[in-house]
Amino acid sequence: DRGDRGDQGDRDTQNKQPVAAGKEDAIACAQWSAIYGQDEAKQAALIAATGLHNLLLMGPPGVGKSMIAHSLNGLMPSLAPSQSREVQSIHALSGSGGSAGSIALRPDARLPCLPPFRAPHHTASAVALVGGGQPVIPGEVSLAHRGVLFLDELPEFGRSSLEALREPLETGEVHVVRMRTRLSLPARALLVGAMNPCPCGYYGASSGPKHCHCSSEQVQRYRMRLSGPLLDRFDLALLLSRQSPSAITRPAPADSDAAGLYKATRLRIQRARQRAEDRQGCANAHLTPEQLLAQAGLFSEQARYLLRQFMNASGNSLRVHDRLLRVALTVADLEEAATVEPAHMAKAIEMRRGLDRPDAIKALA
Incomplete structure (x- = not known):
């Protein structure tokens, strides 16, 4: 698929240009460096950005x-020029074009630099998320194409x-069909x-200033809002717990150290993504069966x-089986x-344990 591969000229350009353009790079670095503790979740973010x-x-x-x-779109490799034009054309259909706050732009060609990031409000309708209307406009999932x-x-x-x-x-892809219009959008x-683990967010906490007031019925209804087929589409699922005061109050790294660690992380992601591109022409998550x-x-054979x-013990679907293979590959x-x-397979399984151990969420209290 040329959309995933790009052309050789785009690859050469992407490899020669900075990882992200100036100001956007500094903002992304600051966002990543501001996350204290949560090492497992940060590792999951690294895997997600790579594959x-x-x-x-x-x-x-x-x-x-x-x-x-x-912080995720800042970790992802920069868009190649052909990808930038594709993203820009989708935003142009929505009327946002390259408006401030929607996408980061290259200072030279005014093309998107960082992958787009979209965060719709939870009141968004199905049409707002996937697109539609008359005339047809892209939804949030298309506006986030090649991004987050x-x-x-x-x-x-x-x-x-x-x-x-x-x-x-x-x-x-999104396929929108209207009486006189049929449109496919990436x-x-x-x-x-x-x-949160429950409506109030403090499931399992029975004492202290912040304790759970939710009944078991409320918790069950809250979790049932997400269908099994939707949850199957998550490759990684992490349970984040509160950090100890020592993790939160430890001295922040110097700016130069933080920038160096961030650049090293992005370079590691770029190299791993390129390995996948060279091997199969797409990111690991996009591998077909x-x-x-x-x-x-x-x-x-051991993996x-x-x-x-794991599959015999968990009873998960074949879709989950394939997703675990893809994550292990990343x-x-x-x-x-x-x-x-x-060890790679064990990491992939562990990074999805949040969906396989419902009782483990009690440890968040």
Whole structure:
């Protein structure tokens, strides 16, 4: 697919230009450096930015879910010129064109530099999320194409709105049909969802100034707002807990150290993404079942055995099985490993435990 590969000229240009343009790079670095603790969640964000894996962050208020989400598009590799023009054309259809706050622009060609970031309010309708109207305008999932779609307070979105996202998340396209119009729009967005463990956010806390007032029925209804097929579309699911005072109050790194660590992280992501592009022409999350089967030789027998054991014990769907394979491949790419070993598979399984252990959320209290 040329849209995923780009052309060689675009790759050369992308490799020669800065990771992100000036001001946007500094802002992205500051966002990432401001996240204290939450090492596992930050590792999940790194995996998500590399392989374009959908990410679900769960935890009480104030643990850094939104900060991690807002830093993701800054971690992702910069858009190649052809990708920039594609993103700009989608925004032009919506009338936002390159308006301030919608996308970061190159100072030379006025093209998008960083991948777009969209964060619609939870009152957004299905049409607002996937597109429609007369005339047809792109929805948020298309405006986030090649970037990040962040849905904060995920269970607060309407059920019909969330269900409308299922097909675009799977196919990377939105098909809008009206009486006189049929339009297909790209929608390859990295979905990041954030949610509290219960309506009040403090599930399991029975004492202290912030304790849970939710009944078991309220908690159950809250979680049932998200369907199983929708949750299946998340490759990574993390339970974030409150950080200790020592983690929050530790001295911040010097600006030069923070910038160096951030650039090293982005370079690691770029190299791992390029490994995937060179191997199969797309990010790991976008591998079709046929393409994934073609990569079977990259998985060691021990890694496959571990996955079989997990699937037999968890009863997850075949969709989850394939998503775990893709995540394990990204973990191996980040470590520049030639094959996927049991440690990579174990990491992929652990990074989705938030959906496989419902009782573990009690540990957040």
